[in-house]
Amino acid sequence: MSVLVTGGAGYIGSHMVLALADAGEAVTVLDNLSTGLRTAVDSRAELVEGDIGDAELVRGIFQRKNITDVVHFAGSIVVPESVTDPLKYYSNNTAKTRNLIECCVKEAVPRFVFSSTAAVYGSPEQVPVTEDVQLAPMSPYGRSKLMSEWMLQDVAAAHELTYVVLRYFNVAGADPAGRSGQSTKDATHLIKVAVQTALGTRDHMKIFGDDYATPDGTGVRDYIHVSDLISAHEAAVTYLRSGGESLIANCGYGHGSSVKQVIEAVERVAGKKIDARLDARRAGDPAEIVADAALARKTLGWKPEHDDLDEIVRHAFHWERKLIQAAG
Helix, strand or coil, rough: CEEEECCCCHHHHHHHHHHHHCCEEEEEEEEEECCCCHHHHHCEEEECCCCCCCHHHHHHHHHCCCEEEEEECCCCCCCCHHHHHHHHHHHHHHHHHHHHHHHHHHHHEEEEEEEEEHHHCCCCCCCCCCCCCCCCCCCCCHHHHHHHHHHHHHHHHHHHCCEEEECCCCECCCCCCCCCCCCCCCCCCHHHHHHHHHHCCCEEEEEECCCCCCCCCEEEEEEEHHHHHHHHHHHHHHHHHHCCCCCEECCCCCCCCEEEHHHHHHHHHCCCCCCEECCCCCCCCCCCEEEEHHHHHHHCCCCCCCHHHHHHHHHHHHHHHHHHHCCC
């Protein structure tokens, strides 16, 4: 078996590369390094610098490496940016994914694991949210991912391709062994921003809205440790290899934390108060979204092991401090 990981130089993708390499898999990474880092790619994998939209390049990798499985992370992920620059998202997340899927069909690559998002749900009426509710994305980011899901469903109905779509909730933390973490310089992830504020690389952080219909007025999200998310991807690959049918499943813990609760957790781990300032709501942000992940647990046999906000924050904190020390 040989696996192509697109976006494998990024935050989540680099953790997938580590897990696959640890399992003895042959791994090739395709990343254009627009946000990913060459240093994030484990030395046991081959890194090809290039774009998933380059069909000739992709098909060449499939042929040269005898790729049997694609795990697709590459894309743009910032919800507010998608509102101001939607064409970027429909290009990177939809059009280029279409090209990647076409390459799979032409080269008879049989299995595809896709990185989707809870943003396809928009602001659901009930939480936790199950996979079968009406989909109502509030942002071009969410719509761009949903279009890719639809393409996979249609292509799988017409060709010999099976897939697992994993709808992520809010991914955070870092490899417990300290080998990788969120390294993107201008990342907007709440936990990373809060940790940077605690460590002094930011002088303050912002709370975007405190008037939501939530217990403390701030947005509530289901924060999932990156290592648990990756174990779901490993389970998805195993499931497809064993003949499993195409599947769409949530990846989350089934309970949420508010922005204020995250800040409190960072303060506990850091042992200090941080400067968090109130700002206006951001476009495309729902009040609360929490996963019902029973399907992933039952069908994929997924068993998360890091369902603890303080542990997630602690791993993120240690990784961020490591980045600061490495920068001198």
